[in-house]
Amino acid sequence: MTSPLRPRSGAALNFTFDGKQMQACEGDTLAAALLANGIRLVGRSFKYHRPRGIMTAGVEEPNALVTIGEGGRAEPNTRATDVFVYEGLVARSQNRWPSLNLDLGAVFGLLSKALPAGFYYKTFFGPAKLWLVYEWFIRRAAGLGNAPREADPDRYSQRSAFCDVLVVGGGPSGLQAAVDGVDGVDAGKRVILVEQDAELGGSLLRDDHDLGPDWIGSMAARIRGAGGTILTRTTASGYWEHDLVTLVERIAEPGQVPTHGTAQRLWHVRAGKVILATGCIERPIAFSHNDRPGVMLSQAARTYVRRFGVLPGKRVVIATNNDDAYATAQTLSDAGAIIVAILDARSSLSPVASEAQGRFTVHTEAAPKAANGSKARLKSVTASVSGIEVSFDADLLAVSGGFTPVTHLHMQAGGKLDFSDEAQAFVAADCRQNVETVGSAANPPPALPLKVYGDPKTSFVDFQNDVTIADIDLAWAEGYRSVEHLKRYTTLGMATDQGKTSNMTALARLAERRNITIPDAGLTTFRPPYTPVTMGALAGRDHRDAGAHVRRVPLWDEHKAANAIWQPAGYWMRPRAFPRNSEDLAASARREAQTVRRAVGMTDVSTLAKFEVSGPDAARFLEMICATSVAKLAIGRGRYTFMLRDDGLAFDDGTVWRLEENRFLLTSSTGGADRMATHISYVRQVLHPELRVSAVNVQEHYAGIAIAGPLAKAALWAMIGTEPPRHMSLARATVTGVPVLLLGASYSGERAFEIYVEATQSGPVWTDCAAAVAERGGCTYGLEAMEILRIEKGHVVVGGELDGRLSPHDLGLAGMLNKAGGYVGEAGLSRPALSSPGRLQLVGLESLDGPIPEGAMLTKERISAAHGHVTAAAYRVMSGDPIALALLADGRSRMGEELYASSPTRNQFVRVRVTAPHFYDHAGERYRD
């Protein structure tokens, strides 16, 4: 299996395959190293568990899929042709049991006649519950590798880049295009050249060429010397709008411990122009058992000899429909192999074939019918030579069925394709984006259409998904005429290789059956990614945190010191409770809520949305944003307000305060903050750009502290040294020398204040407030207590009761609407549907049985039609009696009615009585001094 060409200088690399220790040379792909170690059987196919070897030398490899690495670093379904061996690499074959050599799953191959394309559409009928059985079976039978169960220990990076020219492909055409960009005909441009291989050169690494051995190095030096960027081991995985191309750079090989911690980098490259020098993929030939180890693409065989010094066979038959395979014959012969025969499908010899005939036995009108041998070894090739069956002893069959240009990126860019009759392949045509295809991808070598001589049932087209010629014929016979239907019925091209080696063969067969041309048969759509992309690369550096940074409140350190239980609220982390001693969350929240009702509590409301609106037209502007009147608000006063979408439905609520004649503060919910900012910007920039107003998002400028309870006024008075503002009034003061804005506002149902302070100075104010509260027997409280308090008071919350489906009337807020109109949503409110009977309305619920399950349906019987649902459940703060808020059809006319809060999935059915949605101080007397 080795050859004299194989370099042996330098240190050998140790690796294992299925636990067996082996050695590789520096620069070997795993495929090359396995061949050098005499390994021909590398994997098992997806469906029939057929023995498979190495067919290609590139990313298009459909057969030699292995799992690389261990633990969380394990990467399944890695192409052995696309991983470079490093010291300690661990590779395992997959989709076999108990071993690669003895795989019991191969029984599926024996049953292949019963498992044709689409058999599952005809098999898995019956009662729905049987699907649980089918699913168990199908999931265990489904092949390829297993995803690791451990967490990925590596890091991933995402980086942007901008360039004038992005060249994809580091072969001769790509190198020339890049040099033209930096110091050639288009000199001075910012150029990025990407190559998915570890080495530049492309076909030059495989072929004898006139450019000289140093040409690749000199071109690379010119690119780098002129400021260009070269990224090797980097695949252009997707082409998006506006010439945005995503690249995936492998910094570490699959399974390898990254030197600097980062395993892969996802690049977002915005290019002025993209040049695709992506080359061609050689096509296999369909014949019986063409998937047997020992059948290899012609150029791959040449690559293993010339680049890696590995001779993949000693007795070689070459089957071709083009001239390129003659170079393979010469290369293998030079390396010591015996060329048993060249089977040329063409009827007459081309000049290249004529020239070779003196050295090799060349048969015209010849093609393989079958590859014969064992599971790991090819022994002979049966061929049709001018209609006569002939057999050749051989251990390698190198095949070339023509060349398919790599047009994936061109097509992803929205480009069209033309069909080349000469090459029997699609080539890049016009594109709306600034992309150009050069080199062999634009001009593939000519090739003859091929006939299938072998048994269609064992002549494979899609090697990964075990789709045969017979499967395509079956799909056609069953009426699947469209290539898109054919694809989905047979699963052709739907494996991880996305049909790189199978599409054209399948299209040719479909066209032949339909008696139409290949372009008339159509082509399926190429979608990103070009090759599989690790999920971590898409997630980026924060893949462990769902890709999102945590937003910290200004008082983060204070809450952390107070032993807060944290709760995510969007990207924010907010204190949920402040447990003392051994309290759990529920006990802590109840103590905190009762303290607010009995004495005083304080909480962090910094995350509330806040907007400062100023200018001569500020009041007019706010009367568009808010559905309540604003203009008549006196300076120093505030009011509750809510906001509507264009369709008249409420989407947020808050308060509006008149700070000065032409300056207001608008607050709204934390959860709706970004949406509110967008809405304000929309009204300002789009609906009324003529207004003399400035609306600035000051959400983070101010930290907010709410202080609530019957002793809140006394605590605040002690802090500021003067009488605090009355309910819905504001005042300015200082706390420990820090200027603060005081708003008399309550969310808890108690006399309460919100203290706003510039966030950078909030620490001392919080500390002073905590001392004043503690002095009066109070405490800090978190979101859990706040939720209990607001439910008891009957305040709505965005996402709970304000679910985007309710009108002000549904919420019982119609009386607050601005009678002068002019607000966003006024027109939408007049729609008859918003006043029709049966609409959900906000109500309260009292339990007759026990705790009310949140989210439960409201039904007349335990199991019957839903009339509404429970939006939020809690209990009366002091007595502990269960209560809830709910949305109920025609709810306000159903006071006193008894229903079930029904949750069949939790087997909870609680009897409830409908009440008004206010369980505490309905008259609002506790707000008054």
Place this chain on the structure above:
Amino acid sequence: MIEVAISTLPAAPLHTLEIWSNAQAVAKRFQEAAAFALPPMGQSAGNAGVRLIRFEPTVWLVEGDWTGLEPVLGDDGALTAIGGGIVRIALSGTGWRRLLMEGGVFDAENIAFGPGCSAATIIDHVNVRLHVTDEKQCIAYVPSSFAHDLIAFWKAAASLA
């Protein structure tokens, strides 16, 4: 490893200045009062006491002494304090351009983005405003809530790149 030092600057007065009418007249009044012109889009201008950075067509970020600006604006614009919600982070060293490409969407490596230039962009999903103070330093204005995590992100990116 990216050659860049990441440091948090002390809190400073920051305001937005928005002009909604009579822009030419305001610009003239401003130049007379400040002795320098309002900077154009994507640029900054200032003196020892105050610097204005234009990030939006009608909005400037005012850094420093803002006390003389309200009379200049009159009824044609407004100042609003925002400094409590922004952390200023200095990215110093030859590698600041490279660092900003990590998780970024803005062409910070374009040499035209030089001293005096500004941009509003997204870095790893966080809205950030940038101001180049000299060839070896860029100031990032980061929302306070994201500052801790973004600094950690930058430090990791600088050390792992």
